[in-house]
Amino acid sequence: MWSRKSAMLGSLAVAMYLLGLTLRNSQLVTIAVVIFVFLTWAALFGGHADVASSGRRADEWTGEEGVALGSVTAMRKLSSARIFEDGELNITLKMQNHSSLAKILEVRDRVPEVMRIKDGANYILMELGPRRETLIEYTVECPLRGFYSVGPVAVRIQDPFGLFHKEKELHVYNDFLVFPKMEDLKETFVKSRVPKIFTGAVNIRQPGPGSEFYSLREYFEGDSFRAINWSAYARSGKLMVNERERDAVSDIIIIVDSRSVAETGPVSRNALVYSTRAAASLAKYFLGRRDSVGVIVYGDEVVSVDRDTGKKQLYVILTKLAGAVARGNIPLQVVVNRILPHINKGSPIIFLSNLEDDPTIVNALRDFRARDFDVTVLTPSSLEFEFDARRIDRTGYEVMKTERDVLISELRGLGVNIMDWEPDMLLSTALAGARGF
Template sequence: MWTKKGWLYLAMGISLAFLALVVRSTALMVLSVLLLATILVTQFFSRLGKIASMRQLSSEKIFEDGIITVDLALVNKGGRTGFLEIRDKLPQQIQIEEGTNYLIIDLKPNESLRMKYKIKGPIRGIYEFGPVSLRAQDVFNIFYKELELELVDNVTVFPLVYDIKDLPIRSRTPKLFPGASKVKQPGPGSEFFLIRNYVPGDPFKNINWKAFARTGELLVNEKEREAVSDIVIMLDARATAATGTIGHNALIYGSRAAATLTSFFIKRRDSVALIVYSDRLLSIKPSQGSKQLYEILTALAGAEPAGDLPFKGVVEVSSPYMPRRSPVIIISNLDGDPSVVDAISELRTLEFDVV
């Protein structure tokens, strides 16, 4: 491809040739031929041979404001490159914290190069790193050649998760599995609930011997049942959620709120479901554990503002599959959706606790 300098030389050569014909000057014609011949020969000296590449990332998943170390290795398996520009292409939202992703170098045959730099992901999302762009010029800077090395990696930036101590949000019909939610019923647990009379079959370890010494009657300690709750989180990702700047809008803050709540409930051993609605409906079934946490975090990282699904339609489609009488946490700016009131009324009618 031509550089600006190359186009200038070509214009000069043609102009000299035209001027030589007008004034019938042999010297100008010879100069024009030499200039045009130089341009013609030079295009064969812009070299960009075979270059192998490999990129290593210190992590492919981070939270917002997390740091990743990028290590790009290049090996010249062809001839000498001469003036070579190297750029490791990064998404616009990614910030370079240390080092550089751009370098100018002369690579000799079989010479290797390593570019190491650190980046920060300030905003949640799923980002594509690459390809690697190479550009070589001839010695006179008349022509250049470009090559893209198809070296692509994906990095997931999860929304920030804040630390919260406790939330009084529990299901009215908890599952009878060990969890961290106290349900004001006797059963398996860790905290004292009440004392009752001994019944044959009660474990001896539950007998309150101090009470027996005082009263002469066998009394048993009961613990407060700790059970699992089903929690449903609904996130509004319609186009209106993008109102604001890239780093300050309803979807960014809503994603962080959903991530924080999910982390809290998963740590409490609750079962969490996620529904994200935009121009389509994304639903993750209720489940527990770290696998569920990372599945929800990945969905939140990839949520893009689009469309305008009415909330009432989302409720009508989703409610048959939601755990009955469970808390439903709605995260939305409620902007531009007249169906919200009817949708919340329908959830209340179906005995969901709307938060």
């Protein structure tokens, strides 16, 4: 391919040649001829072959890149196929020259735009000897969750003066997944009021077999002697036994709003980013408690992960959260109508949304509350993200903030545990705030 420099020189030569002929000036013709010769030499022997313009291809020539790049191949290895946000990924690119001629190559390994090169370089200028290979290592930082691909590898070869070049894209791709990062939670204050048949680690505020103290009562025949509270017996003179709070497995439903409006704000600070991180943290916490966790992500469609327990479930949830894209505008009511028949009565529901642009939110949450579901809403404020990024002025901010406060008050009136989650607030603090602690 012609570079801009060669195109300009070529144009200058043509102009001088024609002007020289018109004016019968041999000096201009001479200069034009020298420029032509210079360009022709670079095109013929500059270590590449610019034949695309000829319209003909040799049978043995495979691809647009020409023979010179036909013998260059690439392989790539990633240190991990799954990492968490802000994690680092080591990429090793192996470039091989199968030809018997040395080549000076420009190699650029394409990494997703949101990634930052932390160590090394993905753009290399090198001389690759005959039948040699070389390893290029670099580290990228992955600040945002999602499915990503590294590649293709762009290889360029050009003459020393940069007049002509040939490019080839080696279609070597490696996919990897960036999970939302998780916050360590000590307590979520979310408990189920309805027991399930299997005992687990969640207190459900009913007396029964468990580990947490619930109350004292008088001794009846058949009570275990181990349950007798001897201090209470000493104080009251009656045999008293400790009752414990019943532990049980809970069903936890986490609903993540991934409508297009959820991405309002800067790329790295918006409601969807906060919601996915919160959902991941909560899922990890509840699954660690041996609860059964289900996740629903809705945007242009309703994507659900059925309730299940265990570490495998965590990775299933994380994968779904990593792939959550801000799209569509499905109202919450549609989601509620769809899931309501399938969730156990009294299961805690955690809803993560910026509560914007959906007139059905109040009715939908009222439906949950009417069926006695324990609803917790964490609402990352898009308004704050926008205001912090100085995308809205202060008057607009104040007006919208007031509207938002009214909505939050209305939801709180329905018995929803709700918290306006500001950008600097930790998830644990927001949860505690929502639960009134």
